[in-house]
Amino acid sequence: MGWTEERVELLKKLWMEGLSASQIAAELGDGVTRNAVIGKVHRLKLSARAKPATTAPRARTTARPAPRRVASPSTGSAGAGHSSGMARRQTVVRTQVVGATALAVTEEMEVESYVPPAAEIFIPESERIGLLGLNEHTCKWPIGDPLTPDFYFCGRESEEGHPYCEFHSRRAYHQVEKRKR
């Protein structure tokens, strides 16, 4: 289905209201993808919105060398590492621990100094491991202050090829709540 005036108007309206491209795509239905929405938005020159949403000042990134796909069905694509180190300054979400699965977001704040990531989960002292206890199958998520003697690593089993256990792997970036109208 093409872009009828009605659909374009709806697109403009929702975009200005701050809905994400994927949400608008779902709203329009008919197999419209978020890419279609974004593409249309650009053609309409509607890029600017009230709320920056994400990705703020993007002055200029690479002018995309020459990916060119479409015709070649080669399946290469092997590695893809994803390096994300521990930032000294980071935005954390304070949670309330009620159990292993009951986490409630109560406040979002930015902290100055290092904060033990995912300290919510309790690791029995007998399972804690130090630097020398790490191997390719142990979760390398650090807990505590590295400069302190009581510093240790999660140490639980990590998925093959992954540096962290499942719990800690999903800790970094997982949608707290999926937008639903």
Place this chain on the structure above:
DNA sequence: CCCTGATTCGC
């Protein structure tokens, strides 16, 4: 992994 928007370019 989930997600966001930005960009290019064959169609």
Place this chain on the structure above:
DNA sequence: GCGAATCAGG
């Protein structure tokens, strides 16, 4: 004009 593929970022 359209939008999949890709990129860059959180």
